[in-house]
Every structure is written in structure tokens, then in C-alpha cells.
Amino acid sequence: MNKKNLLLALMFITAILFTACKKDDPVIPDEPELITTLNYSLTPIDGGSAVILSFQDLDGDGGNAPTINGGTLEANTSYTGILELLNEAATPVENITEEVEEEAEDHQFFFQSDLSNLSFIYNDTDANNNPIGITTTLTTGDTAAGNITIILRHEPNKIAAGVSDGDISNAGGETDIEVTFPINVL
Amino acid sequence: MFYRKLIILLITILAALNSFSQDCNFTLNGHVFDETSKLPLSFVNVFIQETASGTTTDEDGNFAFDNICFGEYHLSFSHIGCDAQKIHLDITKDTLIKIGLLHTPTSLGTVVIEGKTNELINQANLSISRQTIEDKLNENLSALLENETGVHLIKNGNGISKPSVHGLYGNRLIILNNGIIQSGQQWGNDHSPEIDPFSADKIVVLKGASAIEYGNGNLGAVILVSPKRIEREPHLHGQINYAFESNGIGNSLNARIGKYSSKLAWRLNGTVKKSGDKKTSHYFLNNTGITETNLSIQLEKSWNDNLYFDFYGSTFNTTLGILRGSHIGNLTDLEQALSKEIPFFTEENFSYQIEAPRQNVSHHLFKTKGKYFINENQNVELVLAGQINNRKEFDVRRSGRTDIPSLSLIQYTGNIELKYSNDFSNQWKLTLGNQNIITDNSNNPETGILPLIPDYLSWKNGFFGTLSKSINKSHFNFGLRYDFEFQNVATISNSTPREIVRFENKFHNLSGLFNYKYDLPNKQSVSFNTGYATRNPGINELYSNGLHQGVSGIEEGDHKLNTEKALKNTLEYEWFPSTRFSLSALAYHQNFKDYIFLEPQDEIRLTIRGAFPVFKYVQTDAQIYGLDLSSQFSLGNSFLSMLKYSYLRGVESKDGAPLIFMPPNSFFGSLTYRVKNPINFSTKLILEDTELEITNKFVFEQKNLLPDQDFVDPPSSYNLIGLKLSSNIIFSGYKMRSFIKIDNLLNLKYRDYLNRQRYFADDTGFNLAVGFNFKF
Numbered sequence: 023m024n025k026k027n028l029l030l031a032l033m034f035i036t037a038i039l040f041t042a043c044k045k046d047d048p049v050i051p052d053e054p055e056l057i058t059t060l061n062y063s064l065t066p067i068d069g070g071s072a073v074i075l076s077f078q079d080l081d082g083d084g085g086n087a088p089t090i091n092g093g094t095l096e097a098n099t100s101y102t103g104i105l106e107l108l109n110e111a112a113t114p115v116e117n118i119t120e121e122v123e124e125e126a127e128d129h130q131f132f133f134q135s136d137l138s139n140l141s142f143i144y145n146d147t148d149a150n151n152n153p154i155g156i157t158t159t160l161t162t163g164d165t166a167a168g169n170i171t172i173i174l175r176h177e178p179n180k181i182a183a184g185v186s187d188g189d190i191s192n193a194g195g196e197t198d199i200e201v202t203f204p205i206n207v208l
Numbered sequence: 209m210f211y212r213k214l215i216i217l218l219i220t221i222l223a224a225l226n227s228f229s230q231d232c233n234f235t236l237n238g239h240v241f242d243e244t245s246k247l248p249l250s251f252v253n254v255f256i257q258e259t260a261s262g263t264t265t266d267e268d269g270n271f272a273f274d275n276i277c278f279g280e281y282h283l284s285f286s287h288i289g290c291d292a293q294k295i296h297l298d299i300t301k302d303t304l305i306k307i308g309l310l311h312t313p314t315s316l317g318t319v320v321i322e323g324k325t326n327e328l329i330n331q332a333n334l335s336i337s338r339q340t341i342e343d344k345l346n347e348n349l350s351a352l353l354e355n356e357t358g359v360h361l362i363k364n365g366n367g368i369s370k371p372s373v374h375g376l377y378g379n380r381l382i383i384l385n386n387g388i389i390q391s392g393q394q395w396g397n398d399h400s401p402e403i404d405p406f407s408a409d410k411i412v413v414l415k416g417a418s419a420i421e422y423g424n425g426n427l428g429a430v431i432l433v434s435p436k437r438i439e440r441e442p443h444l445h446g447q448i449n450y451a452f453e454s455n456g457i458g459n460s461l462n463a464r465i466g467k468y469s470s471k472l473a474w475r476l477n478g479t480v481k482k483s484g485d486k487k488t489s490h491y492f493l494n495n496t497g498i499t500e501t502n503l504s505i506q507l508e509k510s511w512n513d514n515l516y517f518d519f520y521g522s523t524f525n526t527t528l529g530i531l532r533g534s535h536i537g538n539l540t541d542l543e544q545a546l547s548k549e550i551p552f553f554t555e556e557n558f559s560y561q562i563e564a565p566r567q568n569v570s571h572h573l574f575k576t577k578g579k580y581f582i583n584e585n586q587n588v589e590l591v592l593a594g595q596i597n598n599r600k601e602f603d604v605r606r607s608g609r610t611d612i613p614s615l616s617l618i619q620y621t622g623n624i625e626l627k628y629s630n631d632f633s634n635q636w637k638l639t640l641g642n643q644n645i646i647t648d649n650s651n652n653p654e655t656g657i658l659p660l661i662p663d664y665l666s667w668k669n670g671f672f673g674t675l676s677k678s679i680n681k682s683h684f685n686f687g688l689r690y691d692f693e694f695q696n697v698a699t700i701s702n703s704t705p706r707e708i709v710r711f712e713n714k715f716h717n718l719s720g721l722f723n724y725k726y727d728l729p730n731k732q733s734v735s736f737n738t739g740y741a742t743r744n745p746g747i748n749e750l751y752s753n754g755l756h757q758g759v760s761g762i763e764e765g766d767h768k769l770n771t772e773k774a775l776k777n778t779l780e781y782e783w784f785p786s787t788r789f790s791l792s793a794l795a796y797h798q799n800f801k802d803y804i805f806l807e808p809q810d811e812i813r814l815t816i817r818g819a820f821p822v823f824k825y826v827q828t829d830a831q832i833y834g835l836d837l838s839s840q841f842s843l844g845n846s847f848l849s850m851l852k853y854s855y856l857r858g859v860e861s862k863d864g865a866p867l868i869f870m871p872p873n874s875f876f877g878s879l880t881y882r883v884k885n886p887i888n889f890s891t892k893l894i895l896e897d898t899e900l901e902i903t904n905k906f907v908f909e910q911k912n913l914l915p916d917q918d919f920v921d922p923p924s925s926y927n928l929i930g931l932k933l934s935s936n937i938i939f940s941g942y943k944m945r946s947f948i949k950i951d952n953l954l955n956l957k958y959r960d961y962l963n964r965q966r967y968f969a970d971d972t973g974f975n976l977a978v979g980f981n982f983k984f
Contacts, residue, residue, distance in 0.1 A: 045665040045696045050706045051653035055606060057816050081704045082658070083755045083762060083815045111704060121607045173818075176537075177604060179552070194552035196604065197537030200818025 056082050057118050059108040060201055062172060064093070064101035064160060073101070075170065077201040080111055092204035097165050102145075103158040105131060105172070107199070119156060122174070129198075130180060131155025132173040132190040137207065139163025140170070142188060152180040153188070162207045174199035232277040236297075238305045240269045240285060242787045249287055249309060249787055251845050251884065253897055257282040260941040262886065262896070284943075285309060286897045286936075288848045288882040292339060294983070296441050336411040338436075342981050343934065343947055345451035345460045346483075349405040349433065355905065357836035357852045358794070359413060360871035363963040364398040366456075366486050366972050367498045367528045368567075371401075372962070373413060373429035374796060375832045375858050375870050379746045382422050383431045386520050388575050389422065391621035391647060392597035393661070395748040397964065402524045402571035402597065404502035406449070406462045406479045409436040420672055420687035420721055420739075421627075421641065435520075438466050438473040438508050447983040455951075455975035456497070457558065458483025466506075473508040484560035485529075488970035489957040494555050495529040497562045516579040525570040529562035534968040535604055536760055538818030542967070546920055551968045564602040564610045572596045575623075585631040593623040615660065616652035621645060635678045643670045649747070658706075660754045660763065662699040664747050668692070683735075685723035692716055693744055699751050711751070711767060715744035731785050737778045745769040749804050749825045761821045762813050763806065769827060773801040788842040795835050803830035805867065808917070829861035832870070846884055852876040857912055868917050872910040872925075872961050878903040886938075896943075898935040904928070910961045923966055926958035945981040950974070 058080050065072040073095060079088035095101065107118035122129045126148035133142040133155065141161045144153030175195040178185060182192035240252045248269025255262040256273065258281050265271045276299055285307055286292040293309060336352050344352050350369040353359045362377055363369040370377060378397065383390040385403050393399045405411065412432040419430035439445070446465030452458065459482055466475030481500040486493045504522035511517075533551025536542055545551065575593040582588065600613035627641035645668040651659040672689040695713040700706055719741035727733050752765040776798040783791045809822040834856035842848050853875050858867035880901040887895040910922040934947035955974040959966035 043665060043667060043694060043696055045648075045663050045698045047708055048651060048659075048663040048698050048700060049653040050700055050708070051651075051656050051658065053658065054656050055609060060816060077816060079816050081702055083702070083813075083817070083820070086703065088814060088816065125606065173540075176606060194533075196535060197541050197818050198606070199816055200538055200540060201816060 053082065053111065054109070054116065056109050056111055057107050057199060058082065058110045059106075060172065060199060061106040061108070062103055062170075062203070063106070064095065064103050066096070067100045067102055067159070075203040075205070077203070078110070082111070090201070090203060092206075094206045094208055095160075095162050097162055097207050099162050101160045101162075103142075103160045105156050105158075107174075122154070123156065126154045127152070127180070128177050129154060130175055130178050130185070130193070131158075132175065132188055132193070133158065133160075134171040134173070134190070135168060135205075137163065137166050137168040137205075139166075140168075140207070144186075144188065148180075150180070152186050155188075165207055167204075167206050169202050170205055171202045172199065173197060232275055234276040234278065234299055235302045236273040236276050236299065236305070237303070238265075238271050238307060240265050240271070240287075240307045240309060242309060247787050252285055252287040252309065253886075255284045255286075255896065255938075255943075257284065257941070257943065260938065264884075288842070288846075288880065288899070292897070296439070296443075338409045341405050341408060341411070342449055342945070343932075343949070343979065345406065345449050345462060345979055346453045346458055346481075346977050347405075349401055349403050349411075352405050352411060353413065353431070355852070355876050355903070356413065357838050357854050357876075358834070358856075360854075360874075360962055362397055362869075363960070363965065365493065365496050365531050365534070365963070365965045367496060368398055368400045368530070370394075370397070370399065371413075371431060372871055373431070374798070374834060375856050375867075376429065379749070380743065381429055381431065382419070383433065384422060385433050385522070385573060386435060386575060387432075387577070387591065388573060388593045388595070388623055389645065390571075391595045391645070392571060392619060393599055393617060395661075395746055398530075398567075399569075399599070400526075400528070402526070402569055403433055404477075404479050404500075404504070404522070404524055405433065406464075407435055407477045407502065407504040407522055408433045410434055420674060420689045420719060421639070435475070435477075435504075435506060438468050438475050438506065441466075441468050443467070445984060447981060449979065449981045451977055451979035453483065453975055453977040455972055456483035456486045457560075458498075470510070475506040477504045477506075478502065482560065485558050486972045487558075489955045489973035491550050491554050491970075492556075492558060493531050493551075493965075493969055493972070494553055494559070495532040495561070495563055495566070497529045497560050498526065499562070500524075500526045514581045516581075517577070519574070519576050521572075521574040523570070523572045526568075527562055528567045528569070530565040530567070531965055531969060532563070532565070532604075534965055535565045538760070538815075538820055539812065540818055542760055542919065545968050548968075564604045566602050568600045568602070568613075570596075570598045585633070587629055589625075589627040589629075591623065591625040591627075593625075595619075595621040595623075597621070609656065612654060612656065613652075614655055614657050616655050617649065617659075617661065618652065619647060619649045621647045637676045639672075639674045641672050643672075644668070658700055658702060658754055660752055660756055661748055662697050662751045662753075664695055664697040664751075666696070666747070667694045681727040683723075683725040683727075685721070685725075687719075687721040689719045690717070691719075695747065697747065697751055699753065702753060713744075713750075715771060717742045717744055717771065730783075732781070732783045734782075735778075735780045737776075737780075739776045741774055741776075743772045743774075745771065745804055745825075752825065755820065756823075761808075761823045764822065764824045766825050769804060769825060770802045772804050772827070774803075775799045789840070791839045793835070793837050795833075797833040798831065799861075800830045800832070802827040803867075805830075808868075830858065830867055831861055832856070832858040832867070846882050848880040848882070850876075850878045850880075859912075866912045866914060866917065868913065869962070870910070870912065872922070873908040875906040875908075876903070877905075892940050894938040896936040896938055899933070901932040901934075903930040903932070905930075907960065919967065922961045923959035926956060926960075928956060928958075929953040943983070945983075947977075947979050949977040949979070951977070 060077045062075040063072045073093040075093050076091045109116040143159045144155055145157040146154045148154055175193050176198045178193035178195035185193050240249045242249050250265050250267050252265040254271050263271050281297045284294045350361050350371045353371050354361055358374050360372045361369045362372050378395055383401050414430040422430045444467045449462040451460045462479040464477045479502040484497040486496045502524045507519040509517045532553040536545050573595050577591045579589045597619040599617045601615040603614040624644040629639040631637050647666045650663045670691040674687040676685040693715040697711040699709045701709050721739040723737045725735035750765045750767050752763045756763045778796040780794045804827050806823045807826045809824055811822045812819045813822050836854050838852040840850045855873045856871055858870040880899055883898040906927045909925045931950040937944045952974050957970050960971055
């Protein structure tokens, strides 16, 4: 072996490198886990048309800011609340609420409001008789303006103190959803 | 070649008398000296394995054995503060040998020159020896470096750690695995280097800018992890190491076997590790287990002393659990986790189970090197290497997706390197080289998540030259390097519909160094080093885009970042007046233009998962400066003490605002007591080289930080005490090294600033480790 041969080998390999210097197109992953949309429809128990609170972020984390639509509720009224989670970036649109229902033991929605006389009651339970929160009853108090925050926790400790009553303090787990809607109670 | 002039082993057979005489009438005389100061070493234990006889050296470093029979022998040498050495010897006549032992603990600043072939390390560095590696079998690569001055660990729990040298880490720190730049996802603070330290015999940290041979990015330091050449030992030899540790109930086993032959020398090395949940002072850290399986093979072949060839292949495979309670969602979750004294998901019971969140990482390396000696002074070297790095990170996910990784990257790297060196007769030494590295990084779309790091192809081509010269007491060293880097990047947009956005970059980097060392009287020396280097922004700094679940923040790169430029000056003073005392001080100052770092933004980004903090890669002018002090001294013939102190500060140049994630100052002290004479329990059971060591490590609170620069205040200072008892057990002529070690003796509750797990949980508590090393 001599230096000339080494040099030739090096030049040959360098030439190969030069010919292949464009990265192939990456495969754009499907994002089945993405939740783009949350709809909270509130139907007055005594009849009337539903109010829909919606949060929509079609491009996921980052990118464009989400669209948030709040709503107006009547004072001293009970509503049936139904949550719907969608992935609208997929075609056809995927219903994520079903995924949450399938893993109900590992999920729980929490409802919070800065309006002290606004109350939420869970209307559904998982196999262990703990609440989920896909359906709820919301009861408004007197006239006020404020916010409703809806949180979905994955793998919360559902038997910790207060959690089944909707107190998130001891729940733990990680947040899959946390959205806040402005509301007016008239 | 290495074996002609092994640094630690200088054997000169001088006398040739009585070549014909009675079989058992030979004498073996020897002289042992300190390799660094060349002064004689007294009280060195010398042991002949075959005859199970031992002696110690006298005041002049001499020893003698009489009535030695004709035959082959294995001798071992050990001394307080030195690495034990073993040699193979054919006794055919009266023999005189000379042995140089290297004082290992304070080799900061030692000039290490291996062989004539200019593996020149001419500047501030420190090294970890094989014995230290063996005594830390239960640790990973980074942890081996933990107590060295100027070296700190960036951790994510106990199992994941990466070194930071003089405040620089990640892209700025190069790790060489057997001469090849370790390639992988080095950008991530939660990514450990994928190297089995047990495949190595020596780990050297080059702190100066002298590491010019090893590629750009070396604004920081270079860590060399290298196995030594296979000993010229015609017999089959090997060793078995085993260690147990109580914290995590971990077991580690390593075996090494090798044989030299002029046809082909070979060595095999394998390591398996398994440990479960670690424990803090009072609760378990659930899901922090580790498993590891590593194997390496080393082959060497020489032809007529002119042509030398070696092959090295290794595979490293690990599964690392991440504390379940540190896996969180948005900012609200983080705030809640910060307020918890004990993390969520903490359980009463210990478990080996590793569930999500976890990392599965494998790294494979092969390397071949050919070296041709043109003549006494010149040689050329060609290196070909390939690496495959496969990283999968699993998070807790919905609908059975926990078994699908959320990050899945595969990286292929190829290296071609050519090097020429020439030792001119008049003390000039020249090295020239070219390095080509091609990297192909791809995301596996199986994740169902937009990738944080894009797919890319990069090609680096670097040319370097170093020149050194010694004139009397002055030693000069110059180096120059140019690197070209080409990047072809294919990112995926995070707007809808998703589309591919391409980038192509060409960067030019230049680095240069000058080193001057002057030998003062009384074994003192002063050296000055100045180095300038540029580093182009890395792929993560340019194109990161998305949620980094590990740090629960949105990370955004900036494709307009400039090349980072740095000027580093170091001044070092060393004093080795005797084998009983040494002192070394290293001051450094590094001035950055366009220092790239991940800055927390005021902005909070709203997503359906709630609000997330936004981190952006930005540039600023910055300065990092510090001081490393270390000293070692003997008290009588039985005590050895070591003191080390590291001071470091990093600030932005414009307003003096602190840089985040800089290591806090630390102090390390140790005191070793050595039992001078072997302890004889019976003629068959002897304890030799028994040592008891007490260590103390104090880490100061990181006060150089503004309150709004972090989610919580940096943790308070802490002081850890450790104990280690080690001894060589000789039973019926067989020798086994054993140790008992205690970390965090007082089971202290503490948190460390550079450990990201500090947001959620305490650091590890009391740990008892027991280990055995048997060489055959």
C-alpha cells in the first residue's frame, strides 16, 4: 500500500459522497393523537336551543393561534353539557371522544369557573364508578360575566381526595386538554 | 508504535550476566520511579504472581528478588495514588528492570504523549485510569468524570447524564469513542453518551483548545474514551468484574478476555447491567430502572513493524426509565408538580419494571485503522468508521399508543480520515490530516407526531495541521483547522396542510491555536494557551420546531442563526516538587460572539392542551470564565490527601446578565489511608494494598441567576460524604481486587441544579456498592 493508493481511495469515496447530498423527502406522519377541536354543547334541561362553546386549533401545537368561541347562558338555569373532541385535521374527521370513553378509567374531565355560583355535576361514570365528565349538568346562578375552564387529565389518581367531586388539586396525571371559554350569564 | 514506548511501562533489560547457570539462581532487581517527576518511588508493593512472593521498594525506589527460577513471570506494582501495573517477564538470566508509575489522581495538566506517533495531547487535560473505571462499574461514562476539576454533569434523573466541561456541553463537547467522534443525538440534554466506559482503559478530558485534530465544535472540550493496545502477552488473559449496589438493587457484570499473537491479537469485552427504581433519602423514584447490554471486539495485526492494522466493533444497547412523576403536560401541570414535596405516582414498592416514559437507545460502531510507518519518523494513518444510532423515546399516550415511540430517530454516520505525521530530527513535529464525516438523520413516521428535529443529510470535510517544537525549556504548539459543512434539511411545516420545506446550508469554520509551555526550576511549569474557533449552528439550533415533551416547552429554532465564534485563553501553573506533593492551577476565559442558547421567552403559547412556555434559540455575546485548582499531598507514608476546587461563571457581555444552566462552584476533598504492609490472615489468605478513602464533595448554590430565569430558585448548597474500602485479596496465589463503597453516607436529602429532575424530586440517597475484580 502506498500513499497514492490511499489518496485515490479517498477521492473515490468523496466522489460518492458528492453524488448523494440531497435528503429524501420525509414521510409526513399521520397524527391520530391530535385533538384540534373541543365542543361543549349546553342544552337547557327545560327546553330551548343549545349553546355551543368551541375551541379549534387546526394546525396543532404552535403555528396559528386557536379560535375560541364563548357563549351566553341564562341565569339560574340548568343545562345538560356534552363534550365532543375531534381531530379535524384528519380526513375523515376522527372522533376522539370515543378514545376517551374507551379508556374512561384513565381519564377525567374537570370543570372550573371563576363564577362562584356556577356548579357542575358529573352525569357519567367509568367501570369503577368514578366520574368521567363527558356528560355533565351545569347550573348557573345570578347574572355575571366570567370564564369556564375545561381540563382533561390523562392517568389521574381518581381515588385521591376530592377528585371524584371534581377537585383537581390531588389528581396528578398529565393534561391532555386545558381550554378556557369566556361566558356571560344574563 | 505504542508498545515500543508504553507511557506507563518502561522496561529496560540491561544486564546479561550468568546466562548459563543453575535454574533457580537468578536475581531480579528493579527500580521504580514516578513517571511524571521521574523521581524514585519508595514503598511500592511488588508482587510476583507465580511465586506469590512480594516486597516493597526502598528509599531509592529499588527492590530485589533472589533465587528466581528460569521461566515466565507476571509482576504487579502498586503504590498509593498510582494506578497498579502488571507486566509479563521472561527470566532467562539475572535481570534489571525499570518501571515508571503514573500518579493518576492529579494528572490535570500532565503531558501525555503516547508513542512516537504523535497522539499529542499537549495541554490542560486530566485522565481517568482503568482502575478507576473498574471501581466504578456501577456508574455510567459521565459519572466517572464527576469529581474531576472543571467537569460537571448535566442529568435527567440518575440514569441519564452527560458531561459539561468548563460550562460547555452538547454540540460544543466532542466525545471520541476509540478515536471516532461519537455521533448521535448529542444536542439533547436528556441524551446520555452511548458508550460503555468498560470497553475503555483510559478516559482523557482535553480542556484546552488544543484538541484541534478532533473536529470543529471544539469550542468546548474533547473527551477521549480509548481502549489501550492489546498487551504483548502470549497467554490468554482476561478479567471479570462484578458490582452490586443497594440503591436500585443494581447488578453489573463485565468480562474481558484477550490474547496476543503475532498473527492476530484479539480482545473481547462484554458488559451487562440491570438496576431498578432508585431511592432518595425517603422515597422511591418510580420508573428509574436501567438495563444495558454492551459488547466490543478489538483486533490488531502488525506486519514487519511497518504496517499496523486494527479493527474495533462495539454495540451499546440500553433502556432507561424516566421518573414517572416528571412526565407532565402543560404549564399548569408543571406549577403543580413544582409545589409537590413528593412527586406524583410515587409508590411504596421497589420495582425493576421500566414503563413509559422511557428511552430505548442503541449505538453500533465499527472502525478500522491502518497505519504505515514510512520510516523511523514518518507515518500515515487511514481510518474508516461507521456508526448507527437508533433512539426511541416513549411517552405515556392515549389509546394504547404508549408502545409507539413519540420520538424515533435513526442516524447513520460514516467517517474517512487520513493523517500524516512526521517527527523531524530537530525536535519539530508535524501532523497533517483530513476528516470526512457524512451523517444521515431520519425520523421514523411511526410516531404519529410531527418531528422535533428534521430529517437531514450533512457532510463535513475538515483539514488540519499541527506543528510542535521544543527548544530547551520552551515547548511550542501550533494548530490550524478549516472545516466545510454542508447541510441538506427537509423539515415539515406545522401549518396545515403539512408540507415539506427544504433548506440547504454551506458553512465554513476556521480554528487556530497557539500553546506555549515553559519549564521553570524545581519541577514547576507555566503554560499559556490561546485558541480561536468558530462553530456553525447545529440542526437543532436551526430547525427545532414543536413541543419537547421532555422539557414540557415549545422549542423553536431559528434558521437565520449565525456561526458562533469564540476566543479562549488559558493560563496554567503546575508544581510537582516531589512525589509527595503536587499543585496545579488553571485559569480560563472564553469570549463568545453570537453564543447560541435556548432562551425562555416571555411568550406563553396557547394550545388545546393549555399554555406552554416558549423557548427560542437566540444569540448573544457572552463570556465564560473560571478557575480549576487541584493539589495532592502525602502525609507520612500512609496518608494521601487530595483537594480540588472549581469556580465558574457565565455572563452575557452586554449587560452582565447570568447565562442559564452554568455549573455551580464545587469543592472536592479526599483522604486515603493505606495499610503499608500486607495483612496476613494465614499463609494462604493475604490482604494487600488495603486502602480506606473518605471523600467529601461540597456543591455551592448557583447564585449567579436571576429569579425570572427559571421556574424555581436553584437548589441550596449540599455536602456529600463518601467512603471506600478497597483491597487485593490474595488467596492461594490468586489475586482478586475488591471494594466496598458508600455514596451519600448520611442519606442527605438534596437537589442538584444541573439535574432536571430537581423540579420534581430529590436526588438519590444512601448507596452501598460492593465490587470484585478478578484478573487471570
